[in-house]
Amino acid sequence: MKLQSDWLRGTLAAIALALVTTAPVLAATDDGHVADFLLDNGMEVVVIPDHRAPIVTHMVWYKIGNADEPPGKSGIAHFFEHLMFKATTNHAAGEFDRAVSAIGGSNNAFTSYDYTAFHETVVPSALGEMMGFEADRMRNLILNDDVIKTERDVILEERRSRIDSDPQAVLDEEVDATLWQNQPYRIPVIGWMQEMEKLNRTDAKAFYDKYYTPNNAVLVVAGDVEPETVKALAEKTYGKVARGPDLPPRIRPVEPEQNTRRTVTLTDARVSVPGFSTQWVVPSYHTAKPGEAEALDLLAEILGGGNRSRLYQELVVKQGIAAEAGAVFQGTMLDATNFTVYAAPRGEARLADVEAAVDAEVARIAKDGVTSDELEKAKDRYVRSVIFARDKQDDMANMYGSTLATGGSVQDVLEWPDRIRKVTVDEVRDVAARYLDLDHSTTGYLLPQTQAEN
Amino acid sequence: MMTSFMRRPILPSPTGGEGRAAPGSLLMILFLSILFLILPALSARAAMNIQEVTSPKGITAWLVEDYSVPVIAIRFVFDGGTTQDPPGKEGLANLMTGLFDEGAGDFDSEAFQIKLDDAGAEMSFDAARDGTYGSMRMLAEQKDAAFDLLRLAVTHPRFDQAPIDRIRAQVLSGIISNERDPNTVAQRKWLRAIYGTHPYSRPDQGTRQSIATITPADLSAFHKANFARDGLHVAVVGAIDAETLKQKLDAVFGGLPEKQALIPVADVEPKLGQQLEVNYDLPQTSLQLAYPGVKRSAPDFFAAVLMNEILGGSTFTSRLYDEVREKRGLAYGVSSDLVDHQHADALVVTTATRSDRAAETLALVRQVVKQMAEEGPTEAELAATKRYMIGAYAINNLNSSGAIAATLVELQLDRLGIDYMQRRAALINGVTLDQVKAAAKKLLSVEPAVMVVGPAAGGKG
Numbered sequence A: 001m002k003l004q005s006d007w008l009r010g011t012l013a014a015i016a017l018a019l020v021t022t023a024p025v026l027a028a029t030d031d032g033h034v035a036d037f038l039l040d041n042g043m044e045v046v047v048i049p050d051h052r053a054p055i056v057t058h059m060v061w062y063k064i065g066n067a068d069e070p071p072g073k074s075g076i077a078h079f080f081e082h083l084m085f086k087a088t089t090n091h092a093a094g095e096f097d098r099a100v101s102a103i104g105g106s107n108n109a110f111t112s113y114d115y116t117a118f119h120e121t122v123v124p125s126a127l128g129e130m131m132g133f134e135a136d137r138m139r140n141l142i143l144n145d146d147v148i149k150t151e152r153d154v155i156l157e158e159r160r161s162r163i164d165s166d167p168q169a170v171l172d173e174e175v176d177a178t179l180w181q182n183q184p185y186r187i188p189v190i191g192w193m194q195e196m197e198k199l200n201r202t203d204a205k206a207f208y209d210k211y212y213t214p215n216n217a218v219l220v221v222a223g224d225v226e227p228e229t230v231k232a233l234a235e236k237t238y239g240k241v242a243r244g245p246d247l248p249p250r251i252r253p254v255e256p257e258q259n260t261r262r263t264v265t266l267t268d269a270r271v272s273v274p275g276f277s278t279q280w281v282v283p284s285y286h287t288a289k290p291g292e293a294e295a296l297d298l299l300a301e302i303l304g305g306g307n308r309s310r311l312y313q314e315l316v317v318k319q320g321i322a323a324e325a326g327a328v329f330q331g332t333m334l335d336a337t338n339f340t341v342y343a344a345p346r347g348e349a350r351l352a353d354v355e356a357a358v359d360a361e362v363a364r365i366a367k368d369g370v371t372s373d374e375l376e377k378a379k380d381r382y383v384r385s386v387i388f389a390r391d392k393q394d395d396m397a398n399m400y401g402s403t404l405a406t407g408g409s410v411q412d413v414l415e416w417p418d419r420i421r422k423v424t425v426d427e428v429r430d431v432a433a434r435y436l437d438l439d440h441s442t443t444g445y446l447l448p449q450t451q452a453e454n
Numbered sequence B: 001m002m003t004s005f006m007r008r009p010i011l012p013s014p015t016g017g018e019g020r021a022a023p024g025s026l027l028m029i030l031f032l033s034i035l036f037l038i039l040p041a042l043s044a045r046a047a048m049n050i051q052e053v054t055s056p057k058g059i060t061a062w063l064v065e066d067y068s069v070p071v072i073a074i075r076f077v078f079d080g081g082t083t084q085d086p087p088g089k090e091g092l093a094n095l096m097t098g099l100f101d102e103g104a105g106d107f108d109s110e111a112f113q114i115k116l117d118d119a120g121a122e123m124s125f126d127a128a129r130d131g132t133y134g135s136m137r138m139l140a141e142q143k144d145a146a147f148d149l150l151r152l153a154v155t156h157p158r159f160d161q162a163p164i165d166r167i168r169a170q171v172l173s174g175i176i177s178n179e180r181d182p183n184t185v186a187q188r189k190w191l192r193a194i195y196g197t198h199p200y201s202r203p204d205q206g207t208r209q210s211i212a213t214i215t216p217a218d219l220s221a222f223h224k225a226n227f228a229r230d231g232l233h234v235a236v237v238g239a240i241d242a243e244t245l246k247q248k249l250d251a252v253f254g255g256l257p258e259k260q261a262l263i264p265v266a267d268v269e270p271k272l273g274q275q276l277e278v279n280y281d282l283p284q285t286s287l288q289l290a291y292p293g294v295k296r297s298a299p300d301f302f303a304a305v306l307m308n309e310i311l312g313g314s315t316f317t318s319r320l321y322d323e324v325r326e327k328r329g330l331a332y333g334v335s336s337d338l339v340d341h342q343h344a345d346a347l348v349v350t351t352a353t354r355s356d357r358a359a360e361t362l363a364l365v366r367q368v369v370k371q372m373a374e375e376g377p378t379e380a381e382l383a384a385t386k387r388y389m390i391g392a393y394a395i396n397n398l399n400s401s402g403a404i405a406a407t408l409v410e411l412q413l414d415r416l417g418i419d420y421m422q423r424r425a426a427l428i429n430g431v432t433l434d435q436v437k438a439a440a441k442k443l444l445s446v447e448p449a450v451m452v453v454g455p456a457a458g459g460k461g
Helices: A006-022 A076-085 A095-102 A124-139 A145-164 A167-179 A201-213 A227-236 A290-305 A312-318 A349-366 A373-388 A393-405 A412-424 A425-435 A451-452 B026-031 B039-047 B092-097 B107-119 B140-155 B160-176 B182-195 B207-212 B215-227 B240-251 B301-312 B319-325 B355-373 B379-397 B403-415 B418-427 B431-444
Strands: A035-038 A044-048 A056-062 A106-111 A114-124 A217-223 A262-268 A274-281 A322-329 A337-345 A441-448 B051-054 B060-065 B070-080 B122-125 B131-139 B232-238 B275-279 B283-290 B331-340 B345-354 B449-454
Touching: A006 A322, A035 A227, A044 A227, A044 A373, A044 A393, A056 A124, A056 A393, A076 A106, A076 A114, A076 A145, A076 A201, A076 B449, A095 A106, A095 B379, A106 B379, A114 A393, A124 A227, A145 A167, A145 A201, A145 B283, A145 B331, A145 B345, A167 A262, A167 A274, A167 A441, A167 B379, A201 B232, A217 A227, A217 A373, A217 A393, A217 A412, A217 B319, A227 A393, A227 B051, A274 A349, A274 A425, A290 A312, A290 A322, A290 A337, A290 A349, A290 A373, A290 A412, A290 A425, A312 A322, A312 A337, A312 A349, A312 B160, A322 A349, A322 B160, A337 A349, A337 B160, A349 A425, A373 A393, A373 A425, A373 B131, A393 A412, A441 A451, A451 B122, B039 B301, B051 B240, B060 B240, B060 B403, B070 B140, B070 B403, B092 B122, B092 B131, B092 B160, B092 B215, B107 B140, B131 B403, B140 B240, B160 B207, B160 B215, B182 B275, B182 B283, B182 B449, B232 B240, B232 B403, B283 B355, B301 B319, B301 B345, B301 B355, B301 B379, B301 B418, B301 B431, B319 B331, B319 B345, B319 B355, B345 B355, B379 B403, B379 B418, B379 B431
Parallel strands: A044 A217, A262 A441, B060 B232, B275 B449
Antiparallel strands: A035 A044, A056 A114, A056 A217, A106 A114, A274 A337, A274 A441, A322 A337, B051 B060, B070 B131, B070 B232, B122 B131, B283 B345, B283 B449, B331 B345
């Protein structure tokens, strides 16, 4: 069924992300063990053997994201990701792309708050060639003013396409900048327009030299390959790249105590149905005390994870006032992260009534907790998602890569289902009571222009 | 938080059909961060054994047995889809697909959803233009319970009034929420302009007025006319053997009527050679150009697919990508797609650029198209693109059990035969440069339909 609503699309996208980032995956298949080792130059390597098909996924994750950018240079991490596809001293512009497409492979790259990743999916016989290209551009990129200017125009168009053309995305940006008062997650990954326009060759060169080094990278290879083969190929390619200077620990500004309730409102002529989301600052898997992040994952699932969740059942089904309602926890982050509830009204229902109903469910779960039946079913769904995820190599590679790039370990991924199983009813109630305090939250409203004029 | 920005947008891969462009959605673009593959074409021959399984009641499915993960994926389609919505009841097929997990057999909505959750199965339905799709992903150890719930949903949906009203209200909310969205409004105008009064011009979700009129009787009648065995195509991938599948096919689909009762749908030639301007004060101007397409069954199908791939296909090496983005930085995304519906075909070029350079970008796109029409690709471009298309089939179509099942359903719909994957590379390699040049001239020499959405020309940038 298609609902076709921008608001819903935004929230559904958030759910999809949560599924990707909060449900780590069991180690490989029964036929192989995950191998994890270091090259001499400090590059970490993870191999996830999966011999179902003669394919490998090759990813390089750099422990550098938009939250590591220097002040005033927002967007440089993502801009640099684009620049990595330009010419090097050994390969002309486009040569790597042509080599990938000539064998029917696929390639792309992405940037987030805590990491930047580059990936190719190819037949196993091409793995060494991919490593060669990837190791080459780790150090040998040619950055000149022509390249910078044209690609900067591309990212400005990307910002206009992805953010400025979408009222929900514009609001989300401003909500982030309000929720986070000090932590760099307040800055959009793509960057602020006026700073993106000024990014230059000097910025790019400094960024490259500081962060694009083997000792700041994690290589993840998933698929039809043995760890020994990966090790031998990696030593011949990445292993030849000199170790860079040691980077300082990734200690960033952290949030002060949250003491207020904040609201952010966007009215826009393109909006017809209003919506809202409320967010709280909560610990991530990296910053949480043992068991807390797992409890937050389960809390999000029980409160608003799907059509069996409390928010959906109460607001959409029983009260019939919402078109959609849910909750999201983004656990795989280096620093403290956000927990979000959202809803949109339907029919004659007023946004204020929908928000009040969501708040009531939040207050109820913080006060009375969850039932053991709810908890067991939520655990079953996560464990099931782990089995389903084994059907897709990319889910596996992404889970290891994002966990390792945000301060976690292979062991963390392997043990995740067991830790989910151990969470108690009391622990879920405790995290709800501790973190979901409406007096210390940030709410964003997306409103139609007509409603604002009333 | 919008957490991931990537080098280029990835449009959802068409499921199985080559050159069948799926509509891009924000969700897919943002979060399909990697397109994956399981089997390259060459090894697909050795590794993927597709069995044709026919049940005692005569229901046929294509099966790929695979026990490496304890999961089973089933996908099926009934011919028809949203073109079967009766006039005035637009949105009927879409509404129906929202109701299959809202009560079936003796279970009301709540009871059914609890059963489904307990069975560890995920079920979804979707109404497309030319067919109504269903799929389920289940754990092998709970397959009996899962298939039984699928049987109930497919053969005995309840269409109770309360869930109808609830789901209808959700659909209505979606319709209203898009009423002032410039791109949605523009796409509506576009469909009306190129398809006229043909069913393809109608919104799949219906309108405020049309969905208000839909009754339980309408839903039951639509279900009966569409969910019948002679219009059914099924594919199954995963931990199940042929004998067990035969029983499940009869259990799930055996109770359906034998014959569909479909409204005939005419073929339609999209109306090209027209200009649409939709003015909104937006940060970008979107450009869309439609040229003639090619039928899936046409002898020059692969010549057109190869030409389209070179012009603006899915690699980082297409001509449009190079000229519009790499050389001039005019856009983040630019592509050409072959749209291949059952009753209409087109080649559509899309991009979005800053408004003060929209005229320049449109002229550039038309120049790149013109050059392709007049000169065609080079021998080297064709050779590289053949290699890409042969190798990439698995990447785009066989990246998980669910994707393989979806691909096998499309192969059945297109009547390509169970041995298609073995034949495909030879079909592509057999295309000559002259054939590709001829396809370019035929499709791209025609004056296109052009839509420009953005600030009025001469307005602010």
